[in-house]
Amino acid sequence: MLTTRSETVQIRQTSDIVNVRQVVRSWCLAIGMGLVDLTKIVTAASEIARNTLDYGRGGTMLIEELRDGIRAGVRLTFVDEGPGIPDIARAMTDGYTSGGGMGLGLGGTKRLVDDFTIDSAAGAGTRIAIIKWKSR
Amino acid sequence: MSDLSSSNLSRVLHARFDEILAAWVSQQVAATRRASIAESDVRAQCGELLDAMRKALGGPGRDDIQTPAWGGVRELLQRVSFSRAQQGFSPSETATFILSLKRPLFEAVRADSGNNAEALADATWAVTELLDQLALISMEAYMRTREELIARQQQDMLELSTPVVKLWEGVLALPMIGTLDSSRTQVVMENLLQRIVETGSDVAILDITGVPTVDTLTAQHLIKTVTAARLMGAECIISGIRPQIAQTIVHLGVDLGDVVTKATLADAFKVALARSGLAVTRMKSAQGPMGSTSPSAR
Ligand SMILES: Nc1ncnc2c1ncn2[C@@H]1O[C@H](COP(=O)(O)OP(=O)(O)O)[C@@H](O)[C@H]1O
Ligand SMILES: [Mg+2]
Secondary structure: OEEEEEEEEEEOOHHHHHHHHHHHHHHHHHOOOOHHHHHHHHHHHHHHHHHHHHOOOOEEEEEEEEEEOOEEEEEEEEEEOOOOOOOHHHHHOOOOOOOOOOOOHHHHHHHHOOEEEEEEOOOOOEEEEEEEEOOO | OOHHHHHHHHHHHHHOHHHHHHHHHHHHHHHOOOOOOOHHHHHHHHHHHHHHHHHHHOOOOOOOOOOHHHHHHHHHHHHHHHHHHHOOOOHHHHHHHHHOOHHHHHHHHHHHHOOOHHHHHHHHHHHHHHHHHHHHHHHHHHHHHHHHHHHHHHHHHHOOOOOOEEEEOOEEEEEEEOOOOOOHHHHHHHHHHHHHHHHOOOEEEEEEEEOOOOOHHHHHHHHHHHHHHHHOOOEEEEEOOOHHHHHHHHHHOOOOOOOEEEOOHHHHHHHHHHHOOEEEEEOOOOOOOOOOEEEEEO
């Protein structure tokens, strides 16, 4: 798997979430991703970016264009140095929220993407990477 | 800046503080002929900053403006740059604040060095280096403020007001456009509830054709709006859910419950009319180019 292009986007305020969605949208359009997959990954990015801001006290998103043979896709890596997630299984459970949300952001994102990895621990910040491949 | 040259600079600042300040203020006043900034403010800003510089140069860490010793200077400078950016000053007008200190400082170190050419060269270099670094800090603060202003303006545009339209007696429509995930949503929702009461409507159509992304926060706002409208005695129909949005909502696991959803605003309108016992039919007599459909009592 090869990274052909990458960029880091700041997530510090609400308007940055709009920016995250716009960046992801334009990168996915650039590799010719279809409307359904595009909507899924943009929505997933919106979910994780908001968690980064609301729970992780802000952070960054690294966006990478991927090539794997003839496959093309994007990987989004969200990093924050916030309080971390003490119990990942519980946080991933549909309906669990420690704020006033719907508690569907993490679980929903996992269902919207092709690959989902999460690294987090209490006091150690959170790192979430998601991949969406362009369907052939 | 070496420790030696910062200690020399510190000495000059102590010895010639008032002289430097007076020269700086008059430079400023000459450079920024703007009604928006009072001379007394300029004097106060210059005085505070020069005093902070004198303190920073007097202690440990004085040779590096990134150290905590320079924290007070950086903060004051950022504050001045911030307020100038907000008042619409240009970048050069803003940078002038700190850069116009160059000449008074040069003159002071020249007077201080006497005939020692080497000391003068060193001191001049130290002043140049210091003020250039401070000017960069000023510019960064200025740019950041301008960027924030622009971001806020863009945000405002994305959140253009969402009018509540009365489509028919008892039927309201809320065509939503832009992002739905900020404090504006609250205003939009209150607006709708208000209009429901005013018009005594029993159906409200929330059209999301113009909403590019429906994530869980957007969905939560929609559900809250529907629930609140229900409490006011009105049923909501959500229209404009495009196929890709519908799929995404399902994957997210969002349950819209018993909310009626329709693909288009027109479909939703038909449902709303039917609820009031009305229907849209084509009139037999009107078949020319102006032939139209018009709602009529069944
Ligand atoms: N970046 C993060 N840092 C710390 N905690 C997080 C982070 N992201 C998610 N969480 C935790 O996981 C929970 C579930 O997140 P999510 O599924 O997006 O639901 P919601 O955002 O509605 O609370 C959050 O309520 C929060 O406790
Ligand atoms: Mg969330």
